Amino acid sequence: MREQTRWTKVWDAPTRLFHWTLAALIVAAYVTAENGWIDWHFRCGYTILALLLFRLAWGIVGSDTSRFGRFVKSPVAALRHLAHFPRREADTEIGHNAAGGLMVLVMLAVLCIQVGTGLFANDGVFTEGPLARFVSGDRSEQITGWHVFNFNLILGLIVLHVLAILAYAVVKRHDLVRPMVTGRKRLPASMPAPRMASALRAAAIFAVAAGAVYAFITFI
Incomplete structure (x- = not known):
């Protein structure tokens, strides 16, 4: 008999x-940069920085599925997971799988590099990051190049x-988008639900992160 879900x-x-929100801000950062709306580009960058600070903290004190300690596995575990990719089977993952967890770390890392280099970058005309004055003009230009490449x-x-996402949908018939929209997915009834942290805790953490970024760009 099929297990109840x-x-x-x-x-x-x-x-x-x-x-x-991060996805929308990445699009906005691209559009503002391409159109020369540098002030708005920096605002997007500052907001992304606040989001990243929040996510790093939430990865420590957030819900079970958001904690790094719960979903970050070794590269060997990721490769082992990918080795079974062609096999069609029920989706019983609670949160990120081993490969997805490593992808999250890589994406957070490159985004941290992006906002970090942006703080030293300049547009070659009038606008520069808040830390650009602490390095030489040539170094700022070099970091701007890193910013573009990254x-x-x-x-x-x-x-x-x-x-x-498309490959999982086609090959394994796993819908990875709906759970990130609704928060819910169908799992075996015998599997315990992950613990969810308080939304008030999240709001407090984001307020601290946003306040830190605001203080940084105001008083640096």
């Missing part, structure tokens, strides 16, 4: 809001992420 909450609202890496990772 139920809808289980696997993603909390703060994690889902972080995910989709964004291309981010675009590549986004394409890889989307292709992976």
Whole structure:
């Protein structure tokens, strides 16, 4: 007999809001840079920085499925998971699988590099990052080049992420998008639901992160 299933909450609202807001801000950062709206580009960058600070903290004190200690596995575990990719089987993952967990770490790392280099970058005309004055003009230009190159890496990772979602949908019939929208997925009834952290805790952490970024750009 097939095991009974139920809808289980696997993603909390703060994690889902972080995910989709970050996606929108990456698009906005690209559009503002391409159109020369540098002031708005920096605002997007500052907001992304606040989101990253929140996510790093939420990865320590957030819900079970958002904690790094719960979903970060070794590269060997990721390769072992990918080795079974062609096999069609029920989706019983609670949160990120081993390969997806490593992808999260890589994406967070390149985004941290992106906002970090952006703080030292300049547009070659009037606008520069708040830390650009602490380095030479040539160094700022060099870091600006890194900033541009790293964004291309981010675009590549986004394409890889989307292709992976499509591959899971086609090959394994796993819907990875709906749970990140609704927070719920159908799992075996015998599997315990992950613990969800308080939304008030998330709001407090984000307020501290946003306040820290605001203080930084105001008083630096």
